[in-house]
Amino acid sequence: MHIQKVVLHTAHLEELYTFYTQQLQLPLIEKSATYFSICAGETTLIFTQSTTGQPFYHYAFDIPSTQFDEAKTWIQQRVPLLTEKGEDEVYFATIDAKSLYFEDPAGNIVEFIARLHANEGHTAPFSEASILRMSEMSLVVADKVAAAKQLEDVQVVPRNGDRVDPDGGLYFLTQQNMPIYLLLVSPFRRWFFSTKEALIFPQSIYLKDGTKIDIDEQHKLHVTKPLLL
Template identity: 45%
Template sequence: MDILNTVLKTNKLNELKYFYKEKLGFTLESETTNSFKIKFGSSAIEFNSSGVKGSPYYHFACDIPSNQFEEAKEWIKQQTDLLTEDGEDEIDFTNLSAKSLYFEDPAGNIVEFIARLKDNPPSNQPFSLKSIQRLSEMSLVVQDKMAVAEKLKAFHIVNRDDTEIAPNSLSFMGDQKAKVFLLLTTPGRRWLFSNKISTVFPLDITLDSGILINVNDKNEFDIRNEAT
């Protein structure tokens, strides 16, 4: 399972475009009056202001080379501030053999760079935006987590390690082949390294299998396979 494209809503389109293009150095893949798209390795995110309600924000994570965490950290610190938790500006997930850092964009999106030490390919090139490998985590906040989990399982998207899904915790939903996950949760959970609380906002996710996932502006969840 790989995330090909994600559409996220925003009421700060111009601020985001400046941040990602001018401050971080991303190239715009496409642009309209109400949107722009940028690439995160093999994945893409489109920020879209059409029909936006409120002030949407999301959490997403990008894979970086397994051997470049410290280099990536220094690169990010030259561009923007790192988020902290309990005085620390990084976290070591020892059970996952992974290290992460976090920063926030002008819309309040919590962006994570994660080096999966046993899984992400290393690089011998200096760290840059070209070093980002893919989107490996995308938040999926829904009103009825257990019902949505059942719908995901029908498309072979299951909890990490195929463990039982708990109604009130964060579940990492994937296909057990790639280390790519939908972070399934209900409203009210605080995102790590942030004071942001998980909230249902509209989004679209396209997976490489042809599966399309949607949360609409009425907080309704839908999943379908366009390849069948």
């Protein structure tokens, strides 16, 4: 699975534009009065003006496996890191990865994750050009079991064959067990490294195979199959 493009809503369009294009210096693709798009490695990220509420999301970007410490220094020069139990980074032993977290001006919880078993071969100093791709995108839904069934139709399934339980926590869904995930979660679960609880907001996720996944203004999930499926 590859996340090709994501469209997120925001009540802080200009603040996000400044943050992502000036503080983080991610390449601008396009800008209008109601949206802008940026390049984050292999992924296009689009922010569009929200008509209601204060949307926020959680998403993660892969960074080179050998550059976690460099990336941490780089991001700390631009934005404070979030903490969990006094720590500003975490090691996930089950997937051999290290992560750090920060918030953007809209309250999006952004993660940099270095998957230590990978070997991307980057030798240049860490910069905005070192960001590889969006590798995790939150998908907050009212009914995780029903959502999992919809996503199964496009071969997006729980990692390691996990069974989605309505009373369970966070589920990592992917295709062909690749390390790129949709994070399926119910409302009001606290996001790791944040005091915020997950809430449902409109969004669109475009996968490289042509699959499109939407949550609309009424919080309904729509999954559109690619033509070849």
